[in-house]
Amino acid sequence: GQSLEQPSEVTAVEGAIVQINCTYQTSGFYGLSWYQQHDGGAPTFLSYNALDGLEETGRFSSFLSRSDSYGYLLLQELQMKDSASYFCAVRDMGRRALTFGSGTRLQVQP
Amino acid sequence: ETGVTQSPTHLIKTRGQQVTLRCSSQSGHNTVSWYQQALGQGPQFIFQYYREEENGRGNFPPRFSGLQFPNYSSELNVNALELDDSALYLCASSGGTGSAGELFFGEGSRLTVL
Numbered sequence: 001g002q003s004l005e006q007p008s009e010v011t012a013v014e015g016a017i018v019q020i021n022c023t024y025q026t027s028g029f030y031g032l033s034w035y036q037q038h039d040g041g042a043p044t045f046l047s048y049n050a051l052d053g054l055e056e057t058g059r060f061s062s063f064l065s066r067s068d069s070y071g072y073l074l075l076q077e078l079q080m081k082d083s084a085s086y087f088c089a090v091r092d093m094g095r096r097a098l099t100f101g102s103g104t105r106l107q108v109q110p
Numbered sequence: 111e112t113g114v115t116q117s118p119t120h121l122i123k124t125r126g127q128q129v130t131l132r133c134s135s136q137s138g139h140n141t142v143s144w145y146q147q148a149l150g151q152g153p154q155f156i157f158q159y160y161r162e163e164e165n166g167r168g169n170f171p172p173r174f175s176g177l178q179f180p181n182y183s184s185e186l187n188v189n190a191l192e193l194d195d196s197a198l199y200l201c202a203s204s205g206g207t208g209s210a211g212e213l214f215f216g217e218g219s220r221l222t223v224l
Contacts, residue, residue, distance in 0.1 A: 033211035042114075042200065042218060043153065048211030087152050091211050097143050097166050098213060100152030 002026040004088055004101035011107045012078055020073045020104045022088035029090040032064050032071045033098060038084045046073065046086075075106075083108045114216035116201050122222045123191050131186040131219045133201030141205040142184040143213065144176060147198040159184055160205075188221075196223045 004024045012018040022032070031050035035043040047055050049064035049071060061074040075082055085105050089098040115134045123129050135142050141160045145153035155168035159178035173189040182203070188195055198220050202213035 031211050042215040043213075044215070045212045050210060089152075089211070092166075097155045097158050097168070098153075098211070099155065100145075102152045103150075 002029065002090055002092065002099040004090065004099065006086075006088055006101040006104045008102070009105045009107070011109060013109050014078055014080060016078050017074065017076050018078060018106065020075075020086050020088075020106070022071045022073075022101055024069050024071075024088070024090055024101075026069075026090055026099075029092060031091055032062070033089045033091065034060075034062050034073045035087045035089060035100075036084050037087065037103070043087065078108045080108050080110070082106060114201055114203050114214050116199075116216035116219050118219055119217065120220045120222075122224060124224050125191055125193060127191050127223075128187065128189045129191060129221060131188075131199050131201075131221075133184045133186070133203075133216060135182045135184065135201075135203035136214045139203035139205040139214070140182055141203065142178055142182060143202050143204070144184070144186045145200040145202065145215075146170075147200055147218070149197075153200055156186070191223045193223050196221060 006022045033048045034046040037043040047062040054063045059076045064071040085103040087100045087103045089100045117132050143158040144156040147153040156170050158166040162178045175187045178184045198218040200218045201216045204213050
C-alpha cells in the first residue's frame, strides 16, 4: 500500500517563502504530485515530479528524491490567496489513480 | 473546453437510503475516477473507470458502485447509506495531454447522511 506524511498546518507571512514536506512509503509509483484546495473548492493540480530533482512553475517549485522517499513543495513570494490546503499525492503504477496525503493547511498572514 | 461538472452539489439523505451522484468528464478525457473526501482529510480513491470498465478500486465496500457511459460521463452509486458516508465526493477525469500526475477535479457533491 501507499502512505504519505505531511505537516498538518503551516503559517507564514505575505512575501515569505514556505516549504511543505512530504514523506512517503510506497511499493512502487510513477511520481509525486501536488494539489491545492481552497475551502469549498476542487483540488487543482500544481506540479508533478516523475524524476528526481526540482520542477519550477512560476512561484511554485516541487522537489523529489526517490532515494529518500521525500519531496517538497516550495512557495515563494507568498500571497494571501495562497492560503489553502496543499496535498501531496503519488500515482500508483498501472493506473492514473492517486493516493493523497492528509494535507497541509497553509495560513498566510499579512 | 468544458471542465468536470458534478451534480448535485449538495444533498441530504437518511441512513439506509441510496444515492446516485453524476459526473461529466472534461472533453477528450476517457478515464474517470471517484474520490471521497472527509472533512479535514485528503481525498480517498474509490474506483476508476476507463472506457466503461472499472480498472481500479480502493478500499471501499461493494455498496459503492459505479458506471461509465460511452460519452465518458460517470455515476457513483452508494447503497445502504451509513452516517460515515457523509463526505465530499469528487470526480476527476484524465487521459488527455496533461501531465501523468494530473487529474482534473470537479467541485464535488457534498453528501450529508442523517
